[in-house]
Amino acid sequence: MALLLFLFLATTLTISQGSDQETIPHKVHLLRPQSGAGGDHVPGLSCLSWRLGVETNNVVGWITVPEECEDYVGHYMLGHQYRKDSRVVANQAILYAQSLSLARDGKDVWLFDIDETALSNLPYFAQHGFGVEPYNPTLFKKWVMEGQAPALPESLTLYKKLLSLGTKVVFLTGRPEDQRTVTVNNLRKAGYHTWEKLILKGSSYSGKKALVYKSSERKKLEESGYRIIGNMGDQWSDLLGTNVGNRTFKLPDPMYYIS
Template sequence: MGSRTLALGHQLFMLLLLLPRLFVNPVGARQCFWPGPSPEDAGCLSWRVMVEANNARGWRTVPSQCVGYVTGYMTRGQYLRDLAGVMEHASAYVDEVAADADGLDAWVFDVDDTCLSNLFYYEAKQFGAYDPLAFKDWASKRSCPAILPVLQLFTTLMDKGFTVFLLSGRDEESLGSCTAENLEAEGFSGYERLMMRTPEYRGQSSSLFKSAMRQQLVDAGYRIRGNVGDQWSDLQGDCVGDRVFKIPNPMYFVP
């Protein structure tokens, strides 16, 4: 590229970079008054990617202009394609690691929207703010379907001799038995232990609680080879494991 062409390209590039700053409100992009860079999705794709990259944190509900977008994302194929992609990467990683005969090579899975889907629940309430009583009612029904690509990874890991722990922020006292039954009915069998929130961790953030639980595993000699969750709070903190896999979830945020 000649230097004049480069200089012209440079100017154009800077103009392109300026345009959206001047004319686009990145979330409420329907408000923009310049037709060029207006997205068709009201900025909801940008928002979803920010959620997955952990740039968007602490949000209490899906932005109102994105409720329809998130419904479409979850139910019309893209969620399943994204999920399949993540599981392909997990499978490729599993192919590279072997489980030692000592039984201490472990994987950790989150439960809600990692092993079991709450899509019906959240879609019915239009992804509104967290409602602990309504969620408890839903979870008590034991009707959360398995997320099958995750079940397949779980099964592969069991077959390969890994020790699998399920780690859930659900309250053990009130939801322990129904969660275990739901998991069993959906095919999640043979895992080492379902670790749930005991009274002493009530009110603590998921990140703190899960770090403490993983620390217990490591203290017991386990080597956490992989960690699968739909929230960054499953995948950050202490003893996160050699490799983490972020399952897509634009429905809610857990700190």
């Protein structure tokens, strides 16, 4: 873990150097752990099995990453496997998008969630135990308000491909409405320069679960004539419920669970 922290500090410095520039380097994991993640032996609980359980929505409603899996999740997120896993998802999405015959009437939209989908908060979570620490809304908000989250490169690649295919993009995020400005600026800095809509969680959804809020907003989209041809998120609450779209794509996220 010491090595990980050391490397992380080095990364933070690297990222900070770019913070005054217009764009954020597309690097969510400059770190290189000593050993490969994705199959490390963990005595007792199999963290690999736990992660698969999370990704398949078998392990639900958990509050924090199991303590014994901190190193495992850290290595996974900072190593090659997270990016490889994300690449397979994005590649499947690209193949699917290319296979469609779109009407090109401006009504085909692709939904992206923001956190751990369009943008990566890995620089934050690397400083907070990769999900082992209980969620701290104050510190996380502070990080969000810096507006320095890099793109998840695989999502940005998909985004650019979708635009080239004539698809419009809608961002649908659980971030609250009062983070609109910083979110707009962060998306632009990270390389997302255009979108049809950016939907943030309005106060009327206060206390409502993400699944309810996102289903309701997707329904509104469809009722106003949009066709949701694809829907990508890191949480199952992005992808389940109603009006989920023609096909959904689940990006990995073993760091937190949102109902």
